Amino acid sequence: MNGNLIFLRRIVLALLMAGVAGCACADKAVLRGTGDLGVIIERAAGSVQVVETAGQSMLARVEGLGNLSHASVVYSRDERFAYVFGRDGGLSKVDILRGELVKRVEQSGNSIGGAISQDGRLVAVGNYEPGGVKVFDSNSLELVADIPAEYGDGGELSKVIGLVDAPGQRFVFSLWDAGEIWVADMQNPGKPVITKFTDIGSFPYDGLITPDGRHYIAGLFGEDGLVLLDLWNLDAGVRRIMPGYGRGEEKLPVYKMPHLEGWAAAGDMMLLPAIGRHEVLIVDQRNWQEAGRIAVHGQPVFVMARPDGRQVWVNFAFPDNDTVQIIDVPSRRIVKTIKPGKAVLHMEFTPRGEHVWISVRDEDRVDVYDTASFSRLATLPADKPSGIFFTSRAHKIGL
Amino acid sequence: MHKHWHRPKHRLGFLTVLLAGFMTVQAAAAEEHSIPAERQQELIHLLVQDCGSCHGLTLEGGLGPPLLASLMADKPQAWLRQVILDGIPGTAMPPWRPILSEDEVGWLVSAMQKGVSNER
Numbered sequence: 001m002n003g004n005l006i007f008l009r010r011i012v013l014a015l016l017m018a019g020v021a022g023c024a025c026a027d028k029a030v031l032r033g034t035g036d037l038g039v040i041i042e043r044a045a046g047s048v049q050v051v052e053t054a055g056q057s058m059l060a061r062v063e064g065l066g067n068l069s070h071a072s073v074v075y076s077r078d079e080r081f082a083y084v085f086g087r088d089g090g091l092s093k094v095d096i097l098r099g100e101l102v103k104r105v106e107q108s109g110n111s112i113g114g115a116i117s118q119d120g121r122l123v124a125v126g127n128y129e130p131g132g133v134k135v136f137d138s139n140s141l142e143l144v145a146d147i148p149a150e151y152g153d154g155g156e157l158s159k160v161i162g163l164v165d166a167p168g169q170r171f172v173f174s175l176w177d178a179g180e181i182w183v184a185d186m187q188n189p190g191k192p193v194i195t196k197f198t199d200i201g202s203f204p205y206d207g208l209i210t211p212d213g214r215h216y217i218a219g220l221f222g223e224d225g226l227v228l229l230d231l232w233n234l235d236a237g238v239r240r241i242m243p244g245y246g247r248g249e250e251k252l253p254v255y256k257m258p259h260l261e262g263w264a265a266a267g268d269m270m271l272l273p274a275i276g277r278h279e280v281l282i283v284d285q286r287n288w289q290e291a292g293r294i295a296v297h298g299q300p301v302f303v304m305a306r307p308d309g310r311q312v313w314v315n316f317a318f319p320d321n322d323t324v325q326i327i328d329v330p331s332r333r334i335v336k337t338i339k340p341g342k343a344v345l346h347m348e349f350t351p352r353g354e355h356v357w358i359s360v361r362d363e364d365r366v367d368v369y370d371t372a373s374f375s376r377l378a379t380l381p382a383d384k385p386s387g388i389f390f391t392s393r394a395h396k397i398g399l
Numbered sequence: 400m401h402k403h404w405h406r407p408k409h410r411l412g413f414l415t416v417l418l419a420g421f422m423t424v425q426a427a428a429a430e431e432h433s434i435p436a437e438r439q440q441e442l443i444h445l446l447v448q449d450c451g452s453c454h455g456l457t458l459e460g461g462l463g464p465p466l467l468a469s470l471m472a473d474k475p476q477a478w479l480r481q482v483i484l485d486g487i488p489g490t491a492m493p494p495w496r497p498i499l500s501e502d503e504v505g506w507l508v509s510a511m512q513k514g515v516s517n518e519r
Contacts, residue, residue: 043456069456087455110460128461159462176462203491205462221491253486253493256452257462318449319498343448361448 034079037096038348038390040359040366041071041084042383048073048084049382050096053350053357053390056368056378060099066090066106072113072261072387075394076138077120082389083138085114091125093141096391103141107134113261115165115398122186124163124171131157133173135186144189151178151198162207162218162260164398166231174204174218181207181218181229181238197238200227205275208260209398210285217241219260221275228288241288242281251276256317258301261399269329271312273300280314280327294332297323302346305329306371307353313371315344315358324358326374336374340367345385351392359385434506442499442507443515453491458515462491468514479508 037059040049047063065071067088074083081102084092089108094101110129116122122144124135135145149158158175166172171184181200185193202222209216209231216229224246229238258273269291270283278298284291298320304313312327321343326336342362349356355377358367366385368378393399434442447456453463460466471479483504486494495504 067456067459069451070461087461088459110455112461161462205491222489253495253497254491255449255493255498257491318452362444 032097034096034391035351036391037079038357038388039073039082039084039094039096040357040380040382040385041068041073041387041389043068043071043361043386044384046086047383048082048094049380049385050094050099051366051380053355056380058380060096062094062099062101064101065092065094065104068386070112070386073389073393074114074116074123074399075389075391076116077394079391079394081138083114083116083123085111085125087111089127089129091123091136091141105136105141107136107143112159112161113163115163115171117165117171117186118167118169118397122169122189124165124184126160126163126173128159131159131175131177133160133163133171133184135171135184135189135192145186145192147182147184147192147194149175149178149182151175151180161205164207164209164216166209166216167213167397168231170231172207172209172216172229172231174200174207176203176205179204179222181216181227183216183229183231183234195234197229200238201225201240205257206260210270211397213397215285217260217272219258219272219275221254221257224275226272226283239288242283242290245274245281245290245293246277249277252278252299254299254317255319256299256301256321258299258303258317267309267329271303271305271327271329273303273314275299280312282332292332294327294334296327296334297325297337304347304349306349306356307351311335311371313347313356315347318343321345338369338374340369340376341365346387348388348390351390357388357390359388361385433502438503439506439510442503443510446507446511446515458511466511468512471512474512476505476508476512479511480504483507 036052036054038051046065047061049058050060051058066086069087071086082094082096089111091107092104108127111125111127114125122135123138124133132148137144149160151158158177160173161176163173169186174181181197183195201220204218205221207218214232218227225243226241227238228241268285272281274281280294282292298316300314301317302315314325322339324338325334328335340358341360345361346359347356356369361384366380366382367376453461454466455461458466484496486492
């Protein structure tokens with residue numbers, strides 16, 4: 001009797017497994033697009049989750065991507081391949097349709113992030129060690145160009161930050177140690193033409209490009225202010241904006257460097273994190289003058305505009321990183337403060353902004369919030385999640 | 400900014416560092432027992448995850464220099480404690496005094512010098 005029961009169970013199990021296998025085969029044959037897909041970085045495990053935002057679920061986990069602390073992602077223009085930039089200098093190309101690692105190159109000792117060119121053919125990586133930019137063929141990941149960030153007389157190499165793509169097949173980036181902004185024209189990929197802007201200010205920590213691809217802005221860590229470069233008129237050089245926004249007051253400690261990549265532009269106003277001040281700065285893009293500032297809960301890290309620009313979501317550096325605040329842009333007021341959990345690292349909006357996905361590192365979760373009601377709609381388990389990147393980035397300048 | 404890291408004697412007299420370093424070796428041994436095990440876990444988590452946001456998740460370096468045990472072992476403890484507690488003005492290294500006690504920093508310095516396996 002007992003033996004029969006075990007036998008029966010085995011048959012049922014075998015049938016179930018056959019069924020599952022059959023489903024998997026069928027799934028592979030089903031055509032699908034990638035516009036509702038994205039990637040979540042699992043920073044400690046060295047893996048990424050491929051997720052879909054329509055049903056809010058994980059489709060695949062891709063492993064073996066190395067050290068992914070501070071990892072970021074850009075997408076191929078067909079939104080099929082994710083290029084993952086790891087801290088350990090690894091550049092990985094992931095097929096998100098198949099859920100597979102296609103290729104991985106260890107291109108430096110220590111890198112910070114990257115960009116994909118206007119025509120989608122080149123992927124550039126900004127490196128800390130050795131300082132500079134390396135440019136790869138986006139198809140083969142073969143090295144196309146090496147741009148060491150040499151500065152000063154001694155041939156020292158600077159760490160590179162704030163690397164973005166710009167119209168005209170250009171990459172723009174800043175040199176942390178040197179205080180310079182470089183524009184690399186990649187029309188002839190093997191022979192980049194570099195235009196350098198020196199003495200721009202002390203310790204540029206990140207850069208952004210406006211959605212129209214015209215203005216590159218670098219934030220300064222070493223002094224109060226930001227640096228603006230008009231990419232339509234390089235001859236005009238760089239100009240300082242919001243100088244002395246700290247009003248000479250002593251800076252508060254900054255336990256995590258803010259990011260400008262999540263720039264927030266809403267109408268004519270641009271919202272940016274202050275450095276060493278618990279404030280979000282408002283810049284009027286018509287004249288690049290300060291148009292106000294909003295006191296917030298802590299040192300802002302990401303200041304992200306909902307795609308319609310009506311709301312801006314802000315997360316914070318340690319030790320205030322359990323909190324997210326939502327600014328209503330027209331009234332410039334904080335309309336909601338939420339506590340998603342310990343160590344909120346990143347936020348990503350769905351393409352049209354009805355939802356936002358928030359990674360909560362220390363609680364091993366990614367939460368999905370409704371941006372109208374601020375209620376939590378779903379939770380996905382994830383292993384120490386950090387960056388979240390949806391494929392809608394594929395068609396945005398600078399992302 | 401990198402350079403200062405390798406030249407503590409520019410910030411403190413060499414002799415002072417040597418003496419202070421000698422004294423704190425003994426102090427650190429005592430502190431090890433004064434930090435509760437649970438707090439030790441939190442401190443390691445902080446080191447890996449939050450120091451790691453600049454120094455790298457495996458402390459291999461990033462915007463800040465690497466903090467690997469092989470590089471930390473011969474650094475004077477007093478200097479390391481001072482750097483963590485008060486930061487390095489003019490660089491991105493912030494003061495941790497508002498967050499951590501002196502005993503906790505002492506314990507962290509010892510832990511760093513011994514080497515921390517990558518916490519998961």
